[in-house]
């Protein structure tokens with residue numbers, strides 16, 4: 001039982017890393033990024049390529065840096081332009097981006113599932129209440145918690161964090177205070193995609209790699225963002241933990257309904273509170 | 283020297299041409315009113331300064347310098363603070379965080395959080411309340427306080443008296459007169475003729491997308507001014 005809860009937290013942690021990137025990008029650019037799952041996937045493959053050369057931790061760092069660069073490039077070329085477009089255009093463009101990234105990755109690494117190894121340092125299990133639990137999964141939880149804490153501190157206590165919160169609520173008013181929201185976006189989107197890369201690498205050993213590995217988890221991440229309240233970082237954290245639990249308990253006790261449970265929860269919560277747990281945007 | 287000048291500015295939202303050759307200028311420490319009927323394009327002038335319209339013709343000058351690529355942050359970074367119509371308080375940030383946002387340009391000058399709180403004690407009292415918890419009048423103080431945090435040379439206010447009780451409008455007038463005496467330039471976009479008369483020295487009337495009339499407020503009666511505003 002307790003092991004099940006921990007597994008739910010592991011999945012929730014991965015969801016959080018993705019959802020928070022979606023929140024950051026949506027906040028500044030009002031772009032619903034359907035390519036985020038593909039960025040997660042690309043991050044996993046980049047990390048995989050480096051770790052295959054024997055540098056697991058190097059793969060983690062390289063993937064995050066590469067994905068940050070990809071994110072900045074995306075922001076400057078695609079998202080900045082999309083901001084003035086209709087929402088349906090942003091959906092189509094980011095969806096197209098997803099297909100392009102999947103094609104590129106398939107061309108390089110093929111369609112077959114690849115096994116991402118666990119780093120030797122984190123191999124093995126520990127006993128938790130007499131049951132064995134993989135050390136690596138504890139590491140995933142630790143990563144998610146560390147990111148959640150540092151992101152919260154950054155947003156709450158720094159000048160740039162204040163600007164990010166302001167721009168996430170109202171980019172126009174924020175820019176009129178003299179803040180260059182385009183520069184801010186570059187940082188924020190780069191951070192969001194770097195977290196997608198981190199999430200991809202960390203998820204690699206748990207999910208095994210394929211060009212479509214990001215699709216399912218992206219849907220769950222969207223549900224997290226909607227339940228948490230569009231634009232809310234704290235809401236995303238709570239919702240990610242919740243969906244993580246539901247995902248896992250569903251998989252164990254209600255396998256036939258596992259994929260629709262998060263949807264049902266989303267619908268229920270939206271009926272109860274149309275803006276989500278902590279939403280300020282509609 | 284002119285702090286802000288529009289020269290024959292034609293501005294559009296998409297295909298809708300709203301400004302049709304607007305020309306005006308405000309010198310340092312001047313207090314100028316801009317009036318005109320609802321929907322005539324007063325806020326569009328502010329939006330144009332913030333780069334939110336397409337300028338098809340004409341120039342916007344700040345301190346005599348032609349600005350080619352107007353952006354949201356251009357005015358603030360050049361010493362022009364804007365109190366937006368509807369106040370533009372960020373609802374989920376606290377009062378103090380809203381104030382700190384105003385200091386983003388880090389222009390040197392006399393204003394600080396402490397000084398703004400001294401001017402508006404209520405903003406100190408409610409420093410940790412979210413912006414949306416303030417009353418309309420308090421939000422207006424916060425919006426003005428935030429604008430002052432940028433240590434501007436020119437303060438643009440877009441219909442600041444909108445939705446305020448008469449006593450609060452009186453306080454607003456006293457405040458703007460005081461800021462003006464300290465040398466702050468003011469562009470007051472208003473419908474409230476009493477407020478205009480107390481605060482401004484000169485006026486412009488915007489009509490059909492251009493400045494139709496201008497002059498000293500000493501030479502116009504309230505009734506005459508009112509006629510330019512009412513339908």
Ligand SMILES: Nc1ncnc2c1ncn2[C@@H]1O[C@H](COP(=O)(O)OP(=O)(O)O)[C@@H](O)[C@H]1O
Pocket residue numbers: 295298300318319320321322323324325326327
């Ligand atoms: N974002 C916009 N897109 C298109 N038209 C707009 C927009 N904002 C305002 N307008 C139109 O521009 C005209 C001028 O509006 P505005 O400048 O807000 O008037 P005022 O501030 O003088 O009341 C109005 O007819 C209004 O409908």
Ligand SMILES: [Mg+2]
Pocket residue numbers: 324325326367440441
């Ligand atoms: Mg207006």
